[in-house]
Amino acid sequence: xxxxxxxxxxxxxxxxxxxxxxxxxxxxxxxxxxxxxxxxxxxxxxxxxxxxxxxxxxxxxxxxxxxxxxxxxxxxxxxxxxxxxxxxxxxxxxxxxxxxxxxxxxxxxxxxxxxxxx
Numbered sequence: 001x002x003x004x005x006x007x008x009x010x011x012x013x014x015x016x017x018x019x020x021x022x023x024x025x026x027x028x029x030x031x032x033x034x035x036x037x038x039x040x041x042x043x044x045x046x047x048x049x050x051x052x053x054x055x056x057x058x059x060x061x062x063x064x065x066x067x068x069x070x071x072x073x074x075x076x077x078x079x080x081x082x083x084x085x086x087x088x089x090x091x092x093x094x095x096x097x098x099x100x101x102x103x104x105x106x107x108x109x110x111x112x113x114x115x116x117x118x
Contacts, residue, residue: 006039010047017047023060025050025067057094058087 007014020026021037026047029037053063066083069076 001039003037003039006043006047010044010051012047012051020047020050023064025064027067027071053087056087056091062087 001009003014003017007017010017012020017026017037021029026043029043030040032038050063050067053066054060058066062083066080069080069083
């Protein structure tokens with residue numbers, strides 16, 4: 001698929017896709033006979049995963065490191081797993097913190113609701 005269609009499918013701008021290609025997150029983007037980029041199902045799954053990592057707060061430098069490990073192959077499975085384990089633990093801690101904040105807000109809202117109802 002062309003860059004416009006791919007961009008819409010993965011929710012990333014064409015500019016960002018070109019940037020990802022430039023920094024090596026998209027390693028081998030295929031081109032048609034006229035030189036236009038075209039993307040495969042494999043590219044789709046990869047970029048969706050990159051977007052997920054970004055949306056969960058993984059810095060682009062770490063995503064790039066993960067991508068580099070991925071390109072090396074199965075000899076880096078342990079490194080990739082370790083990176084994802086650390087990221088998962090960070091997300092869990094953030095979720096716990098946000099749940100604590102939500103609980104405090106709900107308590108305050110209940111306090112106001114009780115006062116208003118009295």
